[in-house]
Amino acid sequence: MYTTLISATELASHIADTNWVVLDCRHDLMDTNAGQAAYDQGHIPGAQFVHLDQRLSAAKVGADGVFRGRHPLPEKADFIATLQGLGINNDSQVIAYDAHGGMFAARLWWMLRWVGHRAVAVLDGGLPAWLAAGQPASTEAPVTHNGGFAERDSLVHTVDVIQVLGNISSAAKTLVDARAADRFRGENETIDPVGGHIPGAKNRFFKDNLQTDGRFKPAEQLQQEWTPIIGDASRAIMQCGSGVTACHNLLALEVAGLPGAALYPGSWSEWCADASRPVER
Numbered sequence: 001m002y003t004t005l006i007s008a009t010e011l012a013s014h015i016a017d018t019n020w021v022v023l024d025c026r027h028d029l030m031d032t033n034a035g036q037a038a039y040d041q042g043h044i045p046g047a048q049f050v051h052l053d054q055r056l057s058a059a060k061v062g063a064d065g066v067f068r069g070r071h072p073l074p075e076k077a078d079f080i081a082t083l084q085g086l087g088i089n090n091d092s093q094v095i096a097y098d099a100h101g102g103m104f105a106a107r108l109w110w111m112l113r114w115v116g117h118r119a120v121a122v123l124d125g126g127l128p129a130w131l132a133a134g135q136p137a138s139t140e141a142p143v144t145h146n147g148g149f150a151e152r153d154s155l156v157h158t159v160d161v162i163q164v165l166g167n168i169s170s171a172a173k174t175l176v177d178a179r180a181a182d183r184f185r186g187e188n189e190t191i192d193p194v195g196g197h198i199p200g201a202k203n204r205f206f207k208d209n210l211q212t213d214g215r216f217k218p219a220e221q222l223q224q225e226w227t228p229i230i231g232d233a234s235r236a237i238m239q240c241g242s243g244v245t246a247c248h249n250l251l252a253l254e255v256a257g258l259p260g261a262a263l264y265p266g267s268w269s270e271w272c273a274d275a276s277r278p279v280e281r
Contacts, residue, residue: 002093002121004255005216008133011095011123015045020093021086021147022047025056025104026127029191035104042137044097044130048086048144052104052244055082056111069270070242071107073158076115080151083115087144090117090152097123097130101214103206103245110247110263116152122251125215156250157262159237161271164264167237168199168278174230175201176261178240178249179268186281191241194272196279198239204229206240206248222256234260239267 002010014020024047028034032053039049050056058074061067074082088094094112096105105122112120123130131137159167167173177197182188184203186195197203208225211217217225230236233253240246243265253261271277 001119002095003118004121004251005124006095006121007124008129008135011044011130012133012135014093017093019089019091020095021088022095022097023086023105023108024049024127025052025096025098025108026100027052027098027104038099040139042139044127045136045138045140046142047097047138048142050082050086050096050108052107056107067270067273069266069273071244071265072270073111073114073243073265076151079111080115080149083112083117083149084147085144086147088117088147088149090149092117092119092147092149094120095123096120097126099127101207101210101248102126102216102251103248106247106251107244110156110250113155114158115149116154117149118155125213128214157260159262159264161264161266161277164198164237164239164271165277171200172235173262174236175264176204176229176236176238176249177201177268178204178206178238178245180205180207183241186279192268192272194279196272196281197268198271199278199280201239201280202229204249206245206252209248209252216252216255219255219257222252223258226253226256226258230258230261232260233258236261237264238262239264241267242269243267 026035238246
């Protein structure tokens, strides 16, 4: 069972296994059609495409009319229906990949753990690593059948905006923001409608988890880098712009042997939508 990362060589040795499901998570926050276009041009043989906005997120505005962030989590029942439609069963080994160092694949990895599925891993280095290993790409869409996935006890933790607000005064948990430093400081509002960060948050850019070739740093190195930032992982909260790249930090922590941190799914996009909430720059 692969539960964090898998290499291109290891995936290639299992590519014909009937209980393995490979999912292409490529995406572009500035061009939401880019992932599907890239998939159509070539993907890992047998892989299915999963759109971040359409299948891994819910509507930005809830039924109560309140903005929930750019990529709020879907209802669990809706996500489980998505997994079943992808042919996933409770004994399936799921592999997620992208071409961006795992920034989108990690969201799917975390979401599967959210509904209790442990056998899910991210392709280390993504599609570039697959191609660099001499493995083929395909333009054929696979034929799939509905799976029988059923929810089990969640393997992860979440916090909501009320808990994050309360943590500002209590400082009971360490809040870590996965956005780039300029966005964290409020100097770049290309993506964020408001610049800055949640008071008291620390900054750990998700790309700092990676080596120059786009693969994750070794577990020991990640542990050495993360421990001074968070101390006890079970008393940490990961957030980002919209609850996507925060999952990359959560994956890095799992690789490092530092499990237990929670995700704030709404993240900065939800937080800054209410002008009454405090902001630091």
